[in-house]
Amino acid sequence: MARALDLARRGPVHGPNPRVGCVLLAAPGAAAGAPRTAPEGPGGGGSRTGESGPVPGARVLGEGWHRGAGTPHAEVAALADARARGLDVRGATAVVTLEPCDHTGRTGPCSVALLEAGVARVVVAVPDPNPAAAGGAARLRAAGVEVVLGVEEAAGRALLGPWLVAVERGRPHVTLKLAATLDGRVAAADGSSRWITSPEARAHAHALRGEVDALVVGTGTALADDPALTARGADGALAPHQPLRVVVGARDLPAGGRLAGPGGDVLHLRTRDPREALAALHAREARRVLVEGGPTLAAAFLRAGVVDEVHAYVAPVLLGAGRSAVGDLGIGTIGDALRLRTREVRPLGPDVLVVADVEEEER
């Protein structure tokens, strides 16, 4: 399973589909794995630095991982790998990080592919939480395949990360990003806000932009800052993956701003309801969304209980006046404060990034 998890990590972190890995193993002493055509040696595929290598003591017939929507699922990729090596998988064990799907989306059901290949045993880390795709284990069991669920489940869930949250909540996973001074300001009294944080912090934030499906700001920020909302490298070049650029709010956006420049598609959602905005993004297959403010929109998302984590870049800068990072949350007394659970604290040049989860009961 450790190897299957490593394979899964090779998949893209954005997009509508989860990262999944699969290893096909010959049962010890079983006939599975006999060469089909050529007496090609066994192997675990290439291993990369930091990954667990081929499975010791087990004969690996094939390996696969999911490369993103529209490409074969991990199980199908592993079966194809075994075929390409000329190895027979009948009687084999499939070790897979997510329960094989049982539905026909852009590709056919993996449960059927495993059955047709004659796999005898399936070991799974995470049962599929997606009602549209679940049922793979039941179909396999009904056909006489032994299925073991929940092996290394915690590691499997951690790897699925925001995708799992999106499927379980029926809306995209939301990260709220703030770039604030030590005294919690995100703009000076005259509205200027470029730049509060250091190049190191901004580079980190751009890397995160390259991992999400959509980047969201309110009309206030779009009008005040004329942001490009692109993911860029240190040299200013556009990153390979560009998130959908989303502006939320009723006001019109001026034609010809930086949003008209190169980058992801631009979507103006003329609503003030965060849940409605997220439903529209979910329908467009966005699973991970980064809300970048401003303070009014940040407060609206927090009040609606749809923020899963906060990334706060805090710079050793004082302004004393200007907009607070988050607008009015309707909290009147300290006992009602929204308290988050810190997951990570990372120095970035002179700044600090605090990553904190919004606990379930606070939502």
Ligand SMILES: NC(=O)c1ccc[n+]([C@@H]2O[C@H](COP(=O)([O-])OP(=O)(O)OC[C@H]3O[C@@H](n4cnc5c(N)ncnc54)[C@H](OP(=O)(O)O)[C@@H]3O)[C@@H](O)[C@H]2O)c1
């Ligand atoms: N340092 C940072 O991290 C950072 C990040 C972003 C922005 N900023 C700064 O923040 C300032 C802009 O802040 P802002 O608060 O005016 O802008 P904002 O939060 O981006 O946008 C506010 C607007 O969004 C619309 N809206 C959408 N949903 C809403 C809801 N549920 N409730 C209320 N309004 C909703 C409203 O406009 P409609 O009338 O159009 O509906 C509202 O006026 C700028 O100075 C910018 O530089 C700083």
